[in-house]
Amino acid sequence: MISLSRRSVLALGGAMLGGIGAGGRSAVAGTDAPVIRATTRILEIGGRPARVLGLLQPDGTAGMTLEPGMRFRAALTNGLDEPTIIHWHGQIPPVEQDGVGDMPAPMLRPGETRRYDFAADPGTHWMHAHVPDQEMRLLAAPLIVRSAEDLRADRQEVTLLLHDFSFTPLAEHLARLNAAPADPHAGHAGHGAPAGGATAAAAMDLNDIDFDAYLANDRTLSDPQVVRVERGGRVLLRIINGASATVFRIDTGGLSARILAVDGQPVLPIAAQRFALAMGQRADLLVEIPAGGGAFPMLALREGATERTGIVLATAGAEIRRIAPLGEANAAPYASAQEAALRAALPLASRPPQRRFDVALTGTMAPYAWTIDGRAWGRHRPLQARSGERIEIALTNRSGMAHPMHLHGHRFQVVEAGGRRIAGAVRDTVQVPANERLVLALDAGQPGRWMFHCHHMPHLATGMMTEFVVEG
Ligand code: C2O
Ligand code: CU
Numbered sequence: 001m002i003s004l005s006r007r008s009v010l011a012l013g014g015a016m017l018g019g020i021g022a023g024g025r026s027a028v029a030g031t032d033a034p035v036i037r038a039t040t041r042i043l044e045i046g047g048r049p050a051r052v053l054g055l056l057q058p059d060g061t062a063g064m065t066l067e068p069g070m071r072f073r074a075a076l077t078n079g080l081d082e083p084t085i086i087h088w089h090g091q092i093p094p095v096e097q098d099g100v101g102d103m104p105a106p107m108l109r110p111g112e113t114r115r116y117d118f119a120a121d122p123g124t125h126w127m128h129a130h131v132p133d134q135e136m137r138l139l140a141a142p143l144i145v146r147s148a149e150d151l152r153a154d155r156q157e158v159t160l161l162l163h164d165f166s167f168t169p170l171a172e173h174l175a176r177l178n179a180a181p182a183d184p185h186a187g188h189a190g191h192g193a194p195a196g197g198a199t200a201a202a203a204m205d206l207n208d209i210d211f212d213a214y215l216a217n218d219r220t221l222s223d224p225q226v227v228r229v230e231r232g233g234r235v236l237l238r239i240i241n242g243a244s245a246t247v248f249r250i251d252t253g254g255l256s257a258r259i260l261a262v263d264g265q266p267v268l269p270i271a272a273q274r275f276a277l278a279m280g281q282r283a284d285l286l287v288e289i290p291a292g293g294g295a296f297p298m299l300a301l302r303e304g305a306t307e308r309t310g311i312v313l314a315t316a317g318a319e320i321r322r323i324a325p326l327g328e329a330n331a332a333p334y335a336s337a338q339e340a341a342l343r344a345a346l347p348l349a350s351r352p353p354q355r356r357f358d359v360a361l362t363g364t365m366a367p368y369a370w371t372i373d374g375r376a377w378g379r380h381r382p383l384q385a386r387s388g389e390r391i392e393i394a395l396t397n398r399s400g401m402a403h404p405m406h407l408h409g410h411r412f413q414v415v416e417a418g419g420r421r422i423a424g425a426v427r428d429t430v431q432v433p434a435n436e437r438l439v440l441a442l443d444a445g446q447p448g449r450w451m452f453h454c455h456h457m458p459h460l461a462t463g464m465m466t467e468f469v470v471e472g
Contacts, residue, residue, distance in 0.1 A: 036074050244279065255287055267343060340422060364399070
């Protein structure tokens, strides 16, 4: 490993992550569309074999990287023994290709192959099963679309896909949450929150599921990925929070870092100290490697807790020290000040809204049931608009937990946070902390039924979704 040139490390990284170089180039126009297979794989987690799912190309590349101007073209094969459907999170395909079961295309049967072909939007995006239980079993991978600017910039790109992992299936987690509503940690086989005290109380509001491991590019801190970087070099860290129910706070260990984009959309760069990502969100960080070199852990801390995961950026010859999987103090929870501080580099054109919606995020731990306007999917009231209309959606969280809300088929701009009107970030997933209110603006896009839901997978599983219906 130590003697590999930067070029071969890059290629290796690409093959492993689909994040860099090699994966994308196999997909050059003129050849047949690359195959992405939903399949099973074995990871070693905490010394135990874990049978998980994955989205792999035949050469082992996870997910896909596209070079500037390429369309997203893929043949998706369901290699699982259960139906699945994959959503291209951050992309805006025609609604038939959006990847939500029966909206309108059915799930892929075992063995079925389906073709996808649509114009790709640049940025750090991802692909994942739109089935909560499958997403939780790691049926998720990067979907990186490089821009012309990425090609020009003199920087190394590193993709970091974060996840949480539990040996316990989602159905059992839900059953336990419903059976023991007063203490969601009781009886858990994994490392629960410390019993009693303020920590356990805080953990109940922030983290309602305890996991057996937290993963960075499928690995824990007992054997983290080490990425070779250059002394004095610049690294574009494309971070994807693919976790099912964990908010991560990014810790660059004091290395200077700036946020260039969130959810694939450029923002006015700000310092990345204490930046957090909710489930479904992405952030591009420009990290400066000191001229003196060294080994630099890029950590992701579980909010309100001590668990952590991460990778190591290391220059040639640097000594890689062991990193404890638990930090010394609980990581600070996500704070809405972060959203209020972001400014879009490419804001929406300013125009008055033609329609406004007031949406309440609702639900309870006991029973474990999460809803929108008090209604679960199936009893939901769709938000309706005409294509081209400027819409504002005020989201008010009237529940005791934060909810990362994701809208399909659109990008929205955060135009009010912390009670102030702002020209905030353009995104597709926004974290709405408990008891707070945010306002989003967007232009209604292509006609169709577009999902609007919480990206916390157990919340989604209990029905925390509605739809945005756009008429032509
Ligand atoms: Cu990333 Cu509807 O999901
Ligand atoms: Cu939620």
